[in-house]
Each structure stands twice: as structure tokens, then as C-alpha cells.
Amino acid sequence: MERAERVPQPAPPNGRRLAPLLSLLFPGAGHIYAGRQERGLWIAVTAATLLTLLWWLKFWSLLPALVPFWLWNAWETRTIVQGRRPSTVKLVLSAAIIVYAIGWRVTEIDVQRLAAGAQKIRPFVVSLVRPYYVDREVTYAAFPAPVQVPCGEEPSPPPAGAGSGPTIVPTPACASVGETITVRGEGFPPNVEGELWWENPIGDRVRLRSGGEFVTFVADEQGTFEVKVTVPDVVPRQFQESAQLHTVEARYVRDVGPWRLTETSYLVAQRMGETIAQALMATTWGAIFAVPLSFFAARNLMQFHPLALLVYYLARTALNVLRAIEPLIMAIVFVVWVGLGPFAGVLALTMHSIAALGKLYSEAIESIDPGPIEAITATGANRVQVVWYAVLPQVLPPFVAFTVYRWDINVRMSTIIGFVGGGGIGFLLQQWIRLTDFRSASAAIWAIALVVTVLDFFSRKVRERFV
């Protein structure tokens, strides 16, 4: 846009004062007046574009950000009338200020929110260090006692049979929702700690809370305790009129079983396997289609005939178009096409692998030493023999390296593709995040990290050996 050799036309005698003033009034006008039409036009167009953008987005508060550009454009005019070379870099930088200001607004960057929201992801971060791989089976000793809600005509149930072993007695034995009753326990193991639960007439149970915290009890030396609990609201309003029998229950951990793998672990392992298999399939199919395609897309092999050159351009274009489509978008298309599940993911990844590998392969072919091709051709070998004996040995090592690396990438990608329904571990991870089952999500995340690291190490080793 700026040509150094062009000599600015001599400014009119009064241009020294007039030109900067013109530019201040209307950006670029001074430039045009001083004989720098092209530059002036660029500046005018830029100013108009920026102003239009502000008007369109209604970002009037950002107007001050335009000041540096405005002032610089006027200052520059002064430089020009004085016969010095204006600095394009500074002009562009001053215009960039407003572009960045708009960008900041459009993307709603808000540092405060960043700080304030940190609290919200705490459960997730905490879960991250406690992936749900193992747990222990816990058996409870539970001791129920009936409570009538609300008090009414029905006879109060007889107090629980006072045999041997722990018993609890709620007093009073009837109450309304929201009222407080005292639960007294006797015959519990000394010092045992436990929880209190509530069961409504149809058997739904909730753990009792008081002020947000779970209600717990601790028995004393004699095995007795006393806690106050509030009758919870666990029955639909229309049934709350008639007296019904609820149950309050004290329970403590009787036995803790051995450590065992969770269901989550099995799921993670299974879906991780699915992801690896997906990547393997996609890489293999990708390579199978990419190899022949890459030979057609290698310029040095396709120059022998104008028709071959045409094939070269077609192959090149096909690869470029395919590569331009994000695998995530392809996954969405294939999910519609073949339904949710790993197959859709395989198809999406295969398409992308063909494009990516085809491009890399063909570049590897294009960078080979032409010497052996010449030598083998000179022996009277045909084209297939030339490719087999002179091209393949040279491109095999990079082909292997690229393919293994692709597998590595595909594993990573397939976890993302799972998010849109392409199967594999990503599918599971996405579900767990939605259900706010962060400990299971953490298990999946760590599994992905592990597999990716191992694969990365493995693929690096293979690449080192082959290159």
C-alpha cells in the first residue's frame, strides 16, 4: 500500500497548517491534500470502517479509543508536509487500539467474573484430586422408630419393643412438619457415631439436616445419646392433613468392607478402550486411503503428463477441502448419518486423518531425493517399479512416523468427539459433567491424561527409531 520511491508532490504553500487541520476534521483528507492520495484513502476508509463498527455495535463508550488514531493521522500529515517519511507501523498500531478495545468488549472479557466464579468450580477441583476409582462397601446397623405426622385421631403406635440391643425413642411420638422432636437412643455401642434418616409412608428416605448440616449423633460411655431433629417436609401437601406413620431411623456404620473398584472404573476402562480402538480404526483407514491419494498429490511424481498434473490438482484440492472441515463438525454430521456411538466418531476421525495424513505424506514424497528415481528410471523400470524401489524406501520412515503420531492425535481428538455423541470416553465424561458427578468425571480425565501420555511416549519412541 505504501511505496517508498514515490516522491510526495510539493504541498501547497499554506499546506503546513491546513493539511493537519484537514486530517483532524476528516481523517485522510490532509494526506490527499498533501498529495498522498493512496495513503489518505486508506486512512479515510479505515476511520469510516471503525466508526461504522462502533455505531453498529453501539459501543459509544469506546469512542476515546479512536483518539490516538485520529491524532496520529493528523500528526502524520504534518510529517508529510515537512517532507519526511510517515511510519506505517505507528499508524497501524494506533488503529489497532480501537480494534482491541472492540474485541475486548465483544468477547465480554471480565476479570472480576474470573475471580468471583472461582468459588463455583471448587467442587470440581476438589473432585479432581479424588478420582472415583475405588471405594469400600459399607454396611449399616439401622434402628427405626415410628413417628406420627401430624398428631391426630389415629392411635399412636406402641413404642418399639424394648428388647436387647439398641433402641430409639422419639418424644413426642407425634408432631407436625417443621416441629422439633427429641430422639433418644439407648443400648448403642459406647462412643459410636451415626446418622439420622427419615422415611415417609411410601418408603422414600432422606438424611436429616439441621441448618444445612447433616444431623449426627455420638453415643456416650453408656451407649446413650439425645438429638433434636426437625420433622422434614417429605409428603405432598395434599396428604399432610391426615395423620400418617413416618419412621425416624438412627444408623451407624457396622462394617467397612475391603477396597474395591467402582462401577466408574469399569466404565472408564471400557470406554477408554473404545476410544483407543476408535483412534486405531480411524488411523488405519485414514492411512489406507491417504497413501494412494498422497502419491497423486505429490507434484514431483505427477509432472510427467499434463493429465497427471490435472489429477495432482484434483487430489490436492480434495485434501485441502477435507482438511478445512473440523472433525467436530464432521462428527455431528456422521452422528446424524449413522446415529450416536463410536462408529460416527470413527468416520469423522477417518475423514480428518485422510486429509491430514494425505497432506503430510505428499509433502514427504515431494521432499525426497530425486536421484534414485532418476537412476531406477534409467534402468528401464516402469512407473510402478520406480515408486516401489526408489520412492517407497525413502518415504516409508516418515510415513510410519506420521501415522503413529496421527494415532496419538486421534486418541486426543476422539475424546472431544465423544462430547457430540461420537462414542468413546468423551461421551461418558460429558455425561458425568452434566450430572455434576465430578469424581467420576475426574476418573475419566485422569484416564485420558494417562493414556495420552503413554501414547505420546510410545509414538515418540517409534518416530525416533524410524527417522
Add this chain to the structure above:
Amino acid sequence: MLEVRKLTKVYDDGTVALKEVSFTVPDGEFLVIIGLSGSGKSTLLRCINRLIEPTSGQILWDGVDITAAGQEELRRIRRQIGMIFQQFNLVKRHTVLTNVLTGRLGYTSTWRSLLGLWSREDRARAMRNLELVGIADKAHNRADELSGGQQQRVGIARALMQEPKLLLADEPVASLDPATSHSVMKYIEWMNRERGLTVLCSLHFLSLARRYGTRIIALRAGELVFDGRPEEIDDRRFKEIYGDEAIEVEIR
């Protein structure tokens, strides 16, 4: 007899590499092509087996017009023309033996060569040729494990596999030290004298050209500026070929 008639090569970018070059080579001749870098030596040699397509002119070999040959015929012609290169052009990752065997590709069917099913005679021939150039013990080494001189001898063995009638050698010793140069040139000389091959060999050093050539042609900017016997090149001729600045250096 090889007959080159008004051979012209203009590259796609407009470079005129050869301008109406004509000469004849009787059977059994050791023809050396000299000339400055960029004078068109490589272009000339590659036009003869059509690794480079000539722009115009004819190349007749025993009456057959190479320039007019179709793909199949061209391959049959090529397999009778051996070629060795300055950079040896071996397939580095293949063994020496495989490299030598590729000299037979023109005689081997596609599927056999893809499976590596070389005939028993070809294998025996390959070992004989490797013995001939003195590196039979390296047969199973990878080609890039060999020294430059050894690699060029593999190149010679590969050319010998074709049982060629004509040998094209494009600066076969330019990447080698003087002593090794002579040992390689001696193999080429042996092929010319004992096997009766016609040799077309481009060389950088006039001393080598004088020592091995039975006849010399010189190119200057794509034009033939000398065609005669080695001893005819005197000081004046030398300056014509290489320019006034040049002085002759000797390779012993």
C-alpha cells in the same frame, strides 16, 4: 553407432541448455564431454536416455530414433543403456545387493519385482558383478554405510546388471578424491575396453579427460565448441572452452 542431430533443449523457464548439438559416436568409443559448470553436460547425457525430454532434434541409436520411441519401446532402449551418477543415486535404505539387483528391473515383470522375487541367475549375476568391483563382502550392508568410492562401485555394478551396450556417466568421480577417482575411472575404462561398451562420460577435469577419453567433445553455454582427439586440445582450444581466466590443473 549413436548419432545426435541438432539436439536442442529449452527448459520450461526459458533456459537454453543445448543449442543444436550434433555429433556421432562410433561403437566402442570412450567419449568424454567437458565444459564449464552449467554448459549443458548433464542435460545432454539425460537427453540420450530421455530422463529429460529434448525440445527438438534427433538421437539415433543403431538407426532407432530414441526421441520418437513410445513408452514401452523407450523402456526397452533404456535397459540397454547403463547410467552412473555423480551422487551415485543409490537407494540408501536398501542393501547393496538390492541396489545392484534393481539394474535388472527392466527385465523383470512388475509383480515379481514387487515381491522381490529375483531370478536365480539375476542373484548370481549380482554377486559376480559385486565381486568384479571388489565389494562382494558388503553385499548385505545398507548402501549408506559405504564410502563414496564404494558407493560408486555399487553404481557401476548396477549398470553392469543391465548388460548395457552404452554407458552414460555424468561426472562419475566429481565427488571422490583423486586416488579413488582413478580407481573408479579404471572400472569404466575396463567396461569400455574389455566389454566393448560405448561410453559417454562427462568430466570436470581435463587431465582425466585426456587420460581416459579416446575422443573429447566440449560444450560451452549449450553449444558444441570442440570435437576431436584429446591431444588436439592445446592452450588456445583450452581457453576457448573454459574461458580466458582458466588455468589447467592436473589430477594424478
